[in-house]
Amino acid sequence: MRALHRCVACSSDEFAARVWGQRPLLTRAAELPRDYSDLLSPAMVDEIIAERGVRTPFVRMAREGTLVDRSCFTGSAGFGAQIADQLDPDGVLTQYAAGATLVLQGLHRFWPPIIDFVRGMTSDVGHPVQTNAYITPPANRGFDPHYDVHDVFVLQVSGTKRWRVHEPVHRHPLPDQPWTDHREAIAERSRDEPVIDAVLEPGDCLYLPRGWVHSAEAQGETSIHLTVGVAPLTGHDMAQAVITALASEEELRASLPFGLAPADATRAEPHAREVLDVLARVIAEKQEELSDLAGDALATKYLDLTRPAAIRPLATLDAVDSLDADTRVQWRDGLHGSLDESSRETVALRLPTKSITFPAICAPALRAAMFGDPVTAGSLPGLDEADGLVVLRRLLREAVLVAL
Numbered sequence: 001m002r003a004l005h006r007c008v009a010c011s012s013d014e015f016a017a018r019v020w021g022q023r024p025l026l027t028r029a030a031e032l033p034r035d036y037s038d039l040l041s042p043a044m045v046d047e048i049i050a051e052r053g054v055r056t057p058f059v060r061m062a063r064e065g066t067l068v069d070r071s072c073f074t075g076s077a078g079f080g081a082q083i084a085d086q087l088d089p090d091g092v093l094t095q096y097a098a099g100a101t102l103v104l105q106g107l108h109r110f111w112p113p114i115i116d117f118v119r120g121m122t123s124d125v126g127h128p129v130q131t132n133a134y135i136t137p138p139a140n141r142g143f144d145p146h147y148d149v150h151d152v153f154v155l156q157v158s159g160t161k162r163w164r165v166h167e168p169v170h171r172h173p174l175p176d177q178p179w180t181d182h183r184e185a186i187a188e189r190s191r192d193e194p195v196i197d198a199v200l201e202p203g204d205c206l207y208l209p210r211g212w213v214h215s216a217e218a219q220g221e222t223s224i225h226l227t228v229g230v231a232p233l234t235g236h237d238m239a240q241a242v243i244t245a246l247a248s249e250e251e252l253r254a255s256l257p258f259g260l261a262p263a264d265a266t267r268a269e270p271h272a273r274e275v276l277d278v279l280a281r282v283i284a285e286k287q288e289e290l291s292d293l294a295g296d297a298l299a300t301k302y303l304d305l306t307r308p309a310a311i312r313p314l315a316t317l318d319a320v321d322s323l324d325a326d327t328r329v330q331w332r333d334g335l336h337g338s339l340d341e342s343s344r345e346t347v348a349l350r351l352p353t354k355s356i357t358f359p360a361i362c363a364p365a366l367r368a369a370m371f372g373d374p375v376t377a378g379s380l381p382g383l384d385e386a387d388g389l390v391v392l393r394r395l396l397r398e399a400v401l402v403a404l
Contacts, residue, residue: 001033003120007153007205007228012124021151021172021209021232024165024196029203036155036203039113040226045135048104048111049089053077056085058110061092063100065144099140104133107226114226119309119334121153121228128231128305136161136218145190145215146179151230152208154216156200159223161216165196168211174236179213189213200225231305233298241297242283242290251278303352308334311399319403320396325378325385329392329401331370337400339366349400356398362391369395374404 008015009031019025029035048054061068073091076082096102108118108131121129136159147168154163169185170177179186190213199219200206208214210232216225246252252275262268283290309332319327340348340355347363349356358366365380365388377388395401 002124003117004124006032006034006036006117007121007155008207019207023209024212025207026196026198026200027205027207029201032203032205034203036157036226039117039155040107040111040133040157040224042158042222042224044111045102045104045133045224049087049092049102052087052110053081054087054104054110055083058105059087060103060105061095061100062103062143063095063098063140068095068100096135096137099137101137101140101143102135104135107131107133115310118228121230122306122334125230127233128302130229130231132227132229133157134223134225134227136216136223138218138221138223140218143215145186145213147173147182147186147211147213148208148229149173149175149178149210151210151232153228153230154200154206154208155226155228156202156204156206157224157226158202159221160199160201160219161223161225162199162219163196163206163214163216164190164194165206165208166190166192166194166213169213171211172209172234173211174234175231186213190215233302237301238294238298241294244297245290245293246279246282249278249282252282303336306334308332308336309402311402316396316399316402320393323377323389323393323396323403325389326376327392328374328376328404329369329396330374330404332400332402335400337370339363339370351400354398356394356400358391362387365391369401 002012004012004015007027008019008025009027010019015025056070056074059074060070061073070085073088073095074085075088075091076084077086092102107114108129109115114131118129118131138159145164145166147170166189169182169189173179195212196206198206256271260267260271262271311332319329323329335351337349337351340350341360341363343360345360346357347360347366349358349366361382364382365375368379368381369375369392375392377383377392378385380388380391383391392401396403
């Protein structure tokens, strides 16, 4: 089951065309294949608080829109764990009983069910994804009306929470354009009739594009929901790469006229028009080159913000030692790579953090490992069994393949 289809009832194509980045979407549990209790539950929350040694910044608490000082709910865990910023169950109990919301941040980094779910969502939406959990006491709210600078899927795990959603005051905000820049406009907008005013029940999902104003309040029992955040890559990301590349243009590096003193826009306006003319000409002349640079920059950002499936080092070395002709191995999920066959003698496997060189005869085998089904040493094209074992052992050690 695709991760996205646990959140929306429409097809991926319909979601992309009619919903993504455009409007909120509320999907009820009855329309979805199952609830979210496999991802998180009240018992799992208690386990994370009491037994997992979670540290800041993976946790925060807030009450009525204000963050609680972390010293109130963190501390040292005693002998052998004398680290002062660990989650303190006693402190959490005190603050939670007083009405504070507990936020477990970055669950995709340490909670196995959500690690797998987020990997699937990243594959489905094609943008970086992360997940937080919000545990809110009965009849309390954690944060004032606000907007997020990333898209979110709100997955109601247990309890109920009333959500009010209003039209944006600033559409498609960038990461450096927080809601606090529009605090007054948001307060005014939140007094309008909401676009959505609904109580989410267990198994419901609410999708909110970035910029849509929202607030939420738990009802008569503890509410737990997951916020699956998506950081969309934007045209602005690509434009920034183009601007950086234009630093190579001598005309744009030249000083503006002596004595300019642009204390008001009228003195700078003629020079701004000249700069825009230069930009238009250079972009037209170097369109292909700049397009490649912008594409490379977007790829770099995506790879910086996403992670491949985690490798288990001890199991990997055991697999290397026991590898034989029939051992099935597979490309590591989420690892991006390409082949450079520009040399006649060698082929290079280009990965985000390194490059691995093989004899050119290995190219068909590497392509089979990258783009095909699971492989064995005896099934690699172009290599005999002995050479196949050598290649697979190296790819296992380099954390490129995983044993099945």
